[in-house]
Amino acid sequence: MPNRDLRGRTVVITGGSSGIGRACALEFSAAGCLVVIAGRRPEALEQTLAELEAAGVRCLAVPTDVRCREQVVALRDAALGLTGKLDIWVNNAGYGMVARFEEMHEDDLDAIWQTNVVGSFHGCQAALEPMRRQGGGHIMNVSSLAGRYALPLNAGYAATKHALNALGQSLGAELEGSGIGVTTVMPGLTDTGFFAAMVDKVGPTGTHLVRAMPAGVVARAMVRCARRPRERLVFAPGGAATLVLAEAFPIIFRTIARQYLKVRLSGPKA
Ligand SMILES: NC(=O)c1ccc[n+]([C@@H]2O[C@H](COP(=O)([O-])OP(=O)(O)OC[C@H]3O[C@@H](n4cnc5c(N)ncnc54)[C@H](OP(=O)(O)O)[C@@H]3O)[C@@H](O)[C@H]2O)c1
Numbered sequence: 001m002p003n004r005d006l007r008g009r010t011v012v013i014t015g016g017s018s019g020i021g022r023a024c025a026l027e028f029s030a031a032g033c034l035v036v037i038a039g040r041r042p043e044a045l046e047q048t049l050a051e052l053e054a055a056g057v058r059c060l061a062v063p064t065d066v067r068c069r070e071q072v073v074a075l076r077d078a079a080l081g082l083t084g085k086l087d088i089w090v091n092n093a094g095y096g097m098v099a100r101f102e103e104m105h106e107d108d109l110d111a112i113w114q115t116n117v118v119g120s121f122h123g124c125q126a127a128l129e130p131m132r133r134q135g136g137g138h139i140m141n142v143s144s145l146a147g148r149y150a151l152p153l154n155a156g157y158a159a160t161k162h163a164l165n166a167l168g169q170s171l172g173a174e175l176e177g178s179g180i181g182v183t184t185v186m187p188g189l190t191d192t193g194f195f196a197a198m199v200d201k202v203g204p205t206g207t208h209l210v211r212a213m214p215a216g217v218v219a220r221a222m223v224r225c226a227r228r229p230r231e232r233l234v235f236a237p238g239g240a241a242t243l244v245l246a247e248a249f250p251i252i253f254r255t256i257a258r259q260y261l262k263v264r265l266s267g268p269k270a
Pocket residue numbers: 014015016017018019020021038039040041042044064065066067092093094095096115119142143144145186187188189190191192193194195197
């Protein structure tokens with residue numbers, strides 16, 4: 001099957017003002033798409049919008065809190081107002097949380113659930129309406145490797161990403177034959193504002209177990225995936241084979257988890 005031509009496609013990206021979302025906005029627009037970015041902070045959106053406009057891209061920024069269904073529907077309608085169609089919807093808005101299990105309050109869990117899971121649920125439902133009408137479209141949910149493996153101190157965050165994986169897998173199966181594809185994107189450590197924005201109840205760490213990849217790496221792979229859709233996009237060090245190995249040999253995950261815990265609890269480094 002030939003690669004899909006992305007020129008003139010309308011793409012909505014939640015959390016499009018920074019990190020992976022911003023990189024997606026730049027890469028999808030470089031591929032010829034019309035990009036609509038959304039996020040809560042108008043000034044961050046304006047900054048990304050200015051960057052896109054400076055590159056001569058046709059784009060739109062819509063202040064949106066994905067936790068609010070009405071705002072997500074208004075975002076969808078604003079995107080439809082551009083060209084009357086909606087081709088790709090990227091549920092990327094999200095944040096992280098690091099906490100010892102016993103110190104995690106149920107309000108923390110509820111809050112992260114509302115953004116990472118309910119926010120993406122709102123996005124999927126808003127996008128599906130026009131995509132059903134058109135008989136085609138592509139939904140991309142930005143999950144995480146934490147959606148496969150729940151590291152210690154990450155129970156709340158990993159639970160949301162496991163839920164998002166389940167949501168996407170089930171929806172994808174339900175949509176088979178409809179012309180609408182669903183992709184679950186699972187980045188590993190990525191160099192973004194994620195760590196500054198996360199709820200951190202453990203305290204800062206000066207080091208990570210692996211080197212963070214640039215957000216552009218994830219974004220470029222997502223553009224390739226939009227051209228040639230697939231169910232999952234995994235960014236494990238060593239590729240998808242690492243996941244197969246880790247599944248077959250649980251000792252691999254336990255060793256990584258032990259190392260992570262040691263590093264994470266060792267405090268900031270000079
Ligand atoms: N960085 C990593 O290592 C990593 C690894 C795996 C997966 N991920 C996932 O990648 C996605 C993007 O994160 P990132 O790394 O690019 O972090 P980031 O730079 O902090 O970007 C997060 C984006 O989400 C937006 N956002 C947060 N809450 C929102 C809400 N309620 N409504 C609308 N927008 C909201 C933020 O904008 P506002 O604050 O203005 O709303 C921001 O644009 C997340 O889902 C994250 O879980 C990240």
